[in-house]
Amino acid sequence: MWLKFEQRPEPSRLMRYLSPLLAVGLMVASGMLLFHLLGKSPAEGFKVFFLNPVQDKYGVAELFLKATPLILCAVGLAVGFRGNIWNIGAEGQLLIGALAGGGLALHFHDTNSMLLLPAMIVAGALGGMFWAAIPAWLRTRFNANEILTSLMLVYIAELIVSWLVHGPWMDPDGFNFPQTRLFQAKATMPILVQGTRVNAGLFIALGALIAGWIFMNRSFMGYQMKVAGQAENAGRYAGFSARRTVWIGMLVGGAMAGIAGVAEISGPVGQITEHISPGYGFAAMIVAFVGRLDPVGIFFSGLLMALLYLGGEQAQQYLALPYSISKVFQGLLLFFLLCSDVFITHRIRWKK
Amino acid sequence: MPNAPSETPRLVIKGVSKIYPSVIANDNVDLTIMPGEIRAVLGENGAGKSTLMKIIYGVTHPDKGEILWEGSPVTVQNPAHARELGIGMVFQHFSLFETLTVAQNVALAVPGRLDLAGLSRRIEEISGKYGLPVDPRRLVHALSVGERQRVEIIRCLLQNPRLLILDEPTSVLTPQAVRKLFETLRQLASEGVSILYISHKLDEIQELCHTATVLRNGRVTGHCTPSQETPKTMARLMIGEDLPTFHHGEPEEGREVRLRIDGLSVKSEDPFGVDLEDVSLEVRSGEIVGIAGVSGNGQQELLRAISGEEPVPDKRWIHVCGVPAGRMNASRRRALGMCFVPEERLGRGAVPRLSLTDNVLLTAFRRKMVRFGMIRRKAAKTFADDCIRLFDVKCGGAASEAKSLSGGNLQKFIVGREILQEPKVLVLAQPTWGVDVGAASFIRQQLLCLREKGTAVLVISEELDELFEICDRLVVIAKGRLSPSKATSETGVEEVGVWMSGMWPGAEPAKDEAPHVA
Numbered sequence: 009m010w011l012k013f014e015q016r017p018e019p020s021r022l023m024r025y026l027s028p029l030l031a032v033g034l035m036v037a038s039g040m041l042l043f044h045l046l047g048k049s050p051a052e053g054f055k056v057f058f059l060n061p062v063q064d065k066y067g068v069a070e071l072f073l074k075a076t077p078l079i080l081c082a083v084g085l086a087v088g089f090r091g092n093i094w095n096i097g098a099e100g101q102l103l104i105g106a107l108a109g110g111g112l113a114l115h116f117h118d119t120n121s122m123l124l125l126p127a128m129i130v131a132g133a134l135g136g137m138f139w140a141a142i143p144a145w146l147r148t149r150f151n152a153n154e155i156l157t158s159l160m161l162v163y164i165a166e167l168i169v170s171w172l173v174h175g176p177w178m179d180p181d182g183f184n185f186p187q188t189r190l191f192q193a194k195a196t197m198p199i200l201v202q203g204t205r206v207n208a209g210l211f212i213a214l215g216a217l218i219a220g221w222i223f224m225n226r227s228f229m230g231y232q233m234k235v236a237g238q239a240e241n242a243g244r245y246a247g248f249s250a251r252r253t254v255w256i257g258m259l260v261g262g263a264m265a266g267i268a269g270v271a272e273i274s275g276p277v278g279q280i281t282e283h284i285s286p287g288y289g290f291a292a293m294i295v296a297f298v299g300r301l302d303p304v305g306i307f308f309s310g311l312l313m314a315l316l317y318l319g320g321e322q323a324q325q326y327l328a329l330p331y332s333i334s335k336v337f338q339g340l341l342l343f344f345l346l347c348s349d350v351f352i353t354h355r356i357r358w359k360k
Numbered sequence: 361m362p363n364a365p366s367e368t369p370r371l372v373i374k375g376v377s378k379i380y381p382s383v384i385a386n387d388n389v390d391l392t393i394m395p396g397e398i399r400a401v402l403g404e405n406g407a408g409k410s411t412l413m414k415i416i417y418g419v420t421h422p423d424k425g426e427i428l429w430e431g432s433p434v435t436v437q438n439p440a441h442a443r444e445l446g447i448g449m450v451f452q453h454f455s456l457f458e459t460l461t462v463a464q465n466v467a468l469a470v471p472g473r474l475d476l477a478g479l480s481r482r483i484e485e486i487s488g489k490y491g492l493p494v495d496p497r498r499l500v501h502a503l504s505v506g507e508r509q510r511v512e513i514i515r516c517l518l519q520n521p522r523l524l525i526l527d528e529p530t531s532v533l534t535p536q537a538v539r540k541l542f543e544t545l546r547q548l549a550s551e552g553v554s555i556l557y558i559s560h561k562l563d564e565i566q567e568l569c570h571t572a573t574v575l576r577n578g579r580v581t582g583h584c585t586p587s588q589e590t591p592k593t594m595a596r597l598m599i600g601e602d603l604p605t606f607h608h609g610e611p612e613e614g615r616e617v618r619l620r621i622d623g624l625s626v627k628s629e630d631p632f633g634v635d636l637e638d639v640s641l642e643v644r645s646g647e648i649v650g651i652a653g654v655s656g657n658g659q660q661e662l663l664r665a666i667s668g669e670e671p672v673p674d675k676r677w678i679h680v681c682g683v684p685a686g687r688m689n690a691s692r693r694r695a696l697g698m699c700f701v702p703e704e705r706l707g708r709g710a711v712p713r714l715s716l717t718d719n720v721l722l723t724a725f726r727r728k729m730v731r732f733g734m735i736r737r738k739a740a741k742t743f744a745d746d747c748i749r750l751f752d753v754k755c756g757g758a759a760s761e762a763k764s765l766s767g768g769n770l771q772k773f774i775v776g777r778e779i780l781q782e783p784k785v786l787v788l789a790q791p792t793w794g795v796d797v798g799a800a801s802f803i804r805q806q807l808l809c810l811r812e813k814g815t816a817v818l819v820i821s822e823e824l825d826e827l828f829e830i831c832d833r834l835v836v837i838a839k840g841r842l843s844p845s846k847a848t849s850e851t852g853v854e855e856v857g858v859w860m861s862g863m864w865p866g867a868e869p870a871k872d873e874a875p876h877v878a
């Protein structure tokens with residue numbers, strides 16, 4: 009008797025949804041192994057990493073706070089990914105969105121208008137869209153691969169942020185720290201639960217999930233993107249515009265990432281610094297895939313990814329492990345997801 | 361005769377059943393085939409023929425039943441295992457990688473070390489020997505369906521199989537190529553190869569096959585010896601009743617031109633494609649015009665130009681209902697009243713992983729299925745249900761994925777979807793490809809009805825019989841040029857056959873010496 013690895017006659021629907029769970033299981037297991045190899049008790053490690061962060065109200069609130077930008081970016085990306093538009097530059101779009109919204113906040117730092125925050129959100133969306141429009145234009149005009157161009161624009165965006173906070177936008181009373189002045193109250197998100205940091209950005213994320221669901225499942229444009237993603241020739245046969253697919257896929261992703269950027273600076277950060285995002289734009293790609301490009305799935309995978317961020321902080325504090333441990337977990341998760349996904353089309357059987 | 365009593369049968373199938381959630385595709389099927397026997401498997405669309413073949417080839421696994429290969433029981437694990445056993449199969453839906461060359465595609469199925477140069481030589485050898493011309497260096501995506509089918513057949517023959525399964529291999533081959541293929545198959549059979557042959561063309565079966573098994577609704581309902589039957593009696597065996605006869609209404613004269621192609625010239629971007637040169641054609645309301653020709657002579661390029669999948673630089677080259685439409689995409693041309701049935705069903709005419717309801721939206725969304733940018737799924741579902749009912753599409757309902765339909769049923773669905781949109785102009789490529797005799801005559805009848813209602817119909821087909829049956833006028837395409845048109849009543853198969861090699865009166869002598877004639 010031995011094990012045989014063979015193709016399934018048909019892709020398994022069950023595995024499609026089981027695979028993310030399997031990946032999570034494997035990630036946790038290998039995380040425990042990692043703790044053991046680093047000389048920590050795996051049980052202790054598990055507790056610190058996965059349970060401690062959410063043991064009180066504040067922790068749960070932090071979980072939702074961290075999940076907000078992840079979910080926002082992931083929903084936007086999923087729209088494009090479903091249409092085979094590979095925008096991997098959400099991180100850059102998030103930063104430019106934050107600059108657009110933050111710039112507005114700095115410019116109107118003494119206004120009393122209730123409209124400032126909504127205007128910042130709109131500006132953030134536009135900023136993200138602008139940054140995403142560059143690869144979209146390069147793709148439709150010159151057929152340049154959006155994977156490369158959108159990624160390269162991330163680094164440009166980071167440099168722009170760095171230049172602004174070191175130069176023109178630096179807080180004059182900030183002892184030369186590379187950051188802008190703190191935003192005034194009208195430019196910050198209202199807190200939802202007293203004593204925590206979770207803010208109205210969460211509602212925007214939930215709204216985005218619902219809008220994303222409707223777009224993907226009910227709108228004709230979402231249908232066209234699905235066709236373009238699954239069968240390009242059928243899209244051409246139907247006469248759906250391939251360019252429009254590229255534009256929508258990129259712009260929706262950019263807009264959502266831009267809003268996520270504003271949610272960060274007007275929420276937990278409260279100003280523009282060099283560290284607006286600990287890689288949310290990249291982690292969101294993992295969130296989108298683990299969530300099976302489906303808004304409901306993205307909600308849960310967004311929470312999971314947020315937990316990994318919080319767990320990393322805890323591990324740093326209580327286990328004296330580097331913060332990058334959460335990046336290791338992210339990598340493991342994606343790695344195991346890709347592995348488990350093989351079982352959607354393949355299976356292992358006993359063979360005599 | 362193949363049935364020497366002492367021999368062990370090559371393959372015995374005992375009580376095989378395959379149950380899908382919505383349908384029993386095979387129900388307790390028995391089948392025996394001897395060495396050297398050519399056995400036809402007959403049946404309507406969705407009768408379970410392809411499913412049975414896929415079971416033999418290890419693509420799917422039976423829920424019940426037993427398979428004996430040369431006397432001993434086997435469980436065919438997968439196609440590689442089947443090939444190891446000595447079973448070869450040509451699929452109804454092609455299984456070629458579009459971005460690879462012919463030789464690379466063949467290499468994928470040949471075990472052992474990769475030797476592309478040697479393989480290319482063998483491909484050329486086989487293609488010459490069996491009269492299946494194809495260039496091993498060409499990329500598959502640039503091949504017409506007819507050419508792809510040749511590649512599939514050659515790929516099979518390269519492996520010297522002892523059982524060869526052919527699932528509708530001739531649906532898009534020319535008569536000459538079919539004759540060549542039959543010679544090959546007879547030769548193979550005389551060498552002891554068993555052949556399972558699926559086709560909806562009953563005259564072919566009569567000419568080629570020693571024995572026939574009839575399937576209906578997944579069950580074996582009869583056997584016959586084709587040489588002792590007529591196509592008519594076999595059709596009755598298959599569908600359980602006589603074929604309907606055609607009702608040919610009078611062509612209505614002097615109606616307006618609905619589709620005009622005027623001096624269309626397109627340089628193909630593919631180095632192996634065919635350039636269209638100065639193609640002109642008019643199709644009027646209330647007539648059916650046929651384009652005959654051997655596949656690979658510019659049909660694909662012409663179809664893409666007409667459908668709008670590949671818009672042309674000059675908008676005046678193509679007029680749809682009087683509107684210059686050359687630069688419009690497919691969707692805008694549809695808005696003018698044109699509908700189109702492409703030759704590839706899966707992946708072009710339908711999205712494989714989407715439901716039939718969703719596939720209706722692909723082209724019929726203008727029929728009040730979208731409001732304020734939102735899909736009205738109910739309207740799409742009603743349309744799909746109508747299409748399934750009126751065109752007798754066998755499937756598990758409008759929610760079935762397109763790829764779960766049998767080949768002929770998907771074709772009926774796509775043709776139905778386009779016809780039910782009541783087009784002003786309807787362009788069809790191989791409209792009855794893979795459709796059973798009953799359904800084929802139904803589709804042709806529908807086309808005749810459309811014509812009576814005043815639709816302009818353009819049919820591109822390699823089946824001359826079909827064209828002569830329904831068309832008012834015929835033109836021939838050869839090497840990217842179009843012959844003058846002739847009324848069907850004033851020409852015959854012989855003349856059209858000669859024209860198909862590019863030699864019609866007034867034709868310029870061919871410039872290149874590489875003819876695309878099989």
Ligand SMILES: Nc1ncnc2c1ncn2[C@@H]1O[C@H](COP(=O)(O)OP(=O)(O)OP(=O)(O)O)[C@@H](O)[C@H]1O
Nearest residue numbers: 380385405406407408409410411764766767768769
């Ligand atoms: N993967 C599948 N899932 C569900 N139903 C299927 C699947 N494959 C085939 N069927 C169903 O099984 C039945 C038999 O299909 P099959 O492809 O064997 O028909 P066929 O005799 O080859 O028809 P055709 O002449 O049209 O090719 C059909 O009703 C089809 O819808």
Ligand SMILES: [Mg+2]
Nearest residue numbers: 410452766767
């Ligand atoms: Mg079939």
